[in-house]
Amino acid sequence: MSPAVWFGEVGASLLAMDWTPAIASKLAPTVFPTGQTESAFAERLPLLLRDAVTGSLPEPWRWLANSLIAIVAIIVIFASLFALLTLAERKILGRVQNRPGPNRTGWGGILQPLADGIKMLTKEDIVPAAADRLLHFLAPVVLLALSIVTFAVIPYGRHLVPVELDAAVLYFFAAGAATELAIFMAGWASRNKYSLLAAMRALAQLISYELPLLLAFVPVVMLAGSLATTGIVAAQGGWLGGVLPHWHVLTPPGFAGFVIFMIAALAESNRSPFDLPEAESELIAGHLTEYSGFKYALFFMAEYLGMCALSGMAVTLFLGGWHAPLAALEFIPSYVWFAVKLLALLLGFIWIRATFPRLRIDQLTRLAWKFLVPLALINLLTGGFWVLTTHWTGGMLVVRWAIALVLVVGPFLALGRQFQARYAPRTYRYA
Amino acid sequence: MSTFALGTIIALILGSAAVALCLRRLIRSVLLFVISWAGIAAFYLWAGAEFLAFAQVLVYIGAVSMVTLFAVLLTRRHDQPDLVIEPPARSRAAAGVTIGACVAAVLIPAILATEFPAASATAPTFSVRQLGLDLMEQHGVVLLVVGLILTVALLGAVVLAASKEDAS
């Protein structure tokens, strides 16, 4: 590989220094400091199970069987996670509001998702007469298909990567971007002018938040030097002194990217401060008005799976994928760490839903275009600076952190002050 | 096996584009276009260029389809009846043929002039990093110019949209 000079001929003269050691160190296969071998039993358990089933098959069929098992595993795990998530959401919301949440169906309400599922299945599925039947049927199917397709590239454990793609992150966001088409189809096929208007509004929200979402992960790709999710997780391996993990969220550009990514993820999955379609101030239930019965449930399944996928990608990009937070905890299998972080993020989604009121549509888009996009662009700058200064050590390290922090916090405060100039808590006089 | 896959992909692309042309309902034809763009992405995947395929999906199915759908919806706002196709007229057919001929005259020589490298057995192994480095090193200037054109186009659209709004 020729010496990698990042900024083409224009930058070459200025940055003639040789960066290869810095970049190369990132890509070397991660050697576990604790010297623990890869073959810990719990770690390889899923693989052993799979090989037990498909070990005997000849080569082409074995690959097919393996991928089928991977698909079935993903769908089973994440569908049941969707069911448990609806229950967890209502229980946590209840507990936050000092009440128990559903506890009449089964022990502690555990059968509530089953009850909801049966209710949704038995509800009559009304298709409006004027509706474009084919599109009306296709919309939830396409939306759900695209939501599930995004799970293919998320590395759930050290050896649990369904598909190893070189441009995995791009694949993830490409599938995510196509969901807007499904929402448009839902809005258009219902042949109801006001659900079309609401679908347009939902599209405006999705499109305006796609930009910060995509810009937020670029610094991470810069830091990791690769678009492959496995490469990104590998780049976050290792610990500083066994305690501080090399996760991207602990670097200034990574942290800013994480915050922007989470806000944009909230908006992409129509969650709390941005759940415009369910707002009662909307005339109707947005593009979902003409849907009932199981198609309505499919939309929500797609929303929850989208939420899980975005959280999974956030864990992969920023929170060190399946890496353990401490070197000492390396013995716990990697997929357990991924599950813990994923559930933490999902609880964060629910926590935010329990607390915040809703934004108006114009405030929502203004927040995206005037606040998140500028911050994300500046974050590219910090990311670039951070990558170029990886080899600074000792005194220069402090300077590096200081400059990076200024680049992250400065614009945030400047844009924040512009917001606070118009809205601030007031003091009141007494007569 | 792979030529059969190539055949189906090409059939998908051309088929959906052709059907899209002769549909009466505009929205359905735009959605068929989206399927043909997906076919093109599948072709890139078949050719082993994953990055290009995902970029195609992200750009075309994510954004360009939205633009065309919005354009279709906005133009129909003045409640014209569905785009009615008048009966075939000789003058229009002649115009169609001449335009087709001119475009073919430009394209065919260009295709014949280029000699394609021998189709190697397997797609070249190729990493995204290599693509990034090539883009930045050899084609850095080209990238900047393309970026400039896109921003100018975006600004033009914004100005157009803004001015149209004040006028109405």
Add this chain to the structure above:
Amino acid sequence: MLGTGLLKGLAVTAKNFVGSFHDPKRYTTVEYPEQPTKLPENYRNFPFLVFDGEQPIDGLRCVACKICEAECPPQCIYIIPDRDEKGRPTKKPKVFDLDVSVCMSCQICVEVCPFDAIKMDQHFEIATADRFNGLLLHREDLAKSDAYYHSIHPTEAAQVDEILAEAKRKAEAKAKPAAPAAPAAVKPPEPPAPAV
């Protein structure tokens, strides 16, 4: 700094979430059928007629004076006084109907009744499937013993007994020296009972 308000809000919801597991102040749900709700003594639902002794109908304190029928704002009480064989009205209600679907349990009938014959009940699980007859309570359904009255409103019942006893003593005192057929003394309006 922008966002501090949001973070403080999250902190409050987190505190409530954690608090709901150990702090009774933050877990206020009473799961009604399993855990009975404790009613305060002054709680009132629909009225009932008090009777002394064992005979529910004969022991009724109500003398069918129709004051409550007149004073009841939604007029949901319907009384027909009993007549003995010679047609003279006796001091007993032959019919005492109370339309529970009209009554708004405002207890004005209890306030204006000079004979402490009608009191407010605390029994609230009275759902019926029958829309008409089920909601029209007759004299037999309304009559409940004085002991029951003592069980639901102890302090108020004690006060009422004092007044009745004192009135009876005054009546006997006046009846002994004067002719035995003196009319029963009219009690002053029932003083308010203290609330617990």
Add this chain to the structure above:
Amino acid sequence: MTTAFTPTPSGAHVRAVHDPFHGDLLEISMGPHHPSTHGVFRMMVTLDGENVVKLKPVFGYLHRNHEKLGENTSYLGSMPYTDRLDYFCSMTNNWAYALAVEKLAGQPVPERAEYLRVILAELTRLLNHTCLAGFLLQDTGASGTPLMYAFREREKILDLFEALSGSRMMCNYQRFGGCRIDATPAWLAAVRGIVDGYGAFLDEYEELITGNEILLARTQNVGVLSPALAVSAGITGPMLRAAGVDYDLRKVDGYGLYPRFDFRVPLGAHGDTYDRYMVRMLEMRESIGILRQALAAIPDGPIMDPKAKIRGFRPKPGEAYGRIEGPKGEIGFYLISDGTPNPYRYRVRPPSLINLTVLEDLCLGHTLADAVIILGSIDIVLGEVDR
């Protein structure tokens, strides 16, 4: 060109209207059973794109002929019906009616009853303002959390009313010349416990809500009510004080024992939805102060004037207007007596209805989502609006 309404499943009847000046308008009927209209209340909103161009409130769905009924029942018979006016604040409704009748009949009220009335009125103010904050937040979209905290505190106060008067919301507690049941020391101790805990609840509530940037953005400069419009429209209560006009009946009339307690009246400066919310939060803190002073100074003694008549109450002919500072504004009763047990004329001044008249002026130019919040900040209860 106005076409018929097309009902959509969620209950909003919408109709496309072409207005020569504004182009295509959208006329929406929100209600009468819309989730965010606080009861059976309907708003005919005409939207130009996103902004409200015209808003016609339609009410009367809950009209129960309260005033004509008042003329056909005795003075005492109307007392339980006053609970059903503003069913959130039955104690203050009772007090206003009792005050009017006492003014009509010149009926003195013993000291302890006056103290009890002040305590119960301030408890009702706490209850009402807490619920208002909960409903306002519910309209802005917080999924029930602030409302549940508000209702948790409201339940405590309702349990107090149930222990005293026998019913949580339909108390029917005040009589002409005093109160119906005396408050036992145990009950007063319970009130003291709740009042002491209320300050901590308000601090936690403000920490959850007041600094929240999303709420600031949603409510500040939304639905601005100018002092001139407020005064000319006869607005009273926290809405008026949020517009900056210093008018609180407890200071102006000095009825009951309010001159004995020192408390301050908070005033807003902008008159927008945020000010209406904050003025009510600050008023609650003042109410806690009043309650503490009243609980400390409540004397023993009778709670009912011995000469007060329960039945056969015939005030001498004349007229009287009694008013108090209810949580929603000035609630007043105007009575004309002709010497018979039934009043000749029985009129209620409903603060909710009068505050509602400026709804269109507040909503013009805002979006539909704001109109919902503005309605929430006006704090109406349909029982009082329709009577």
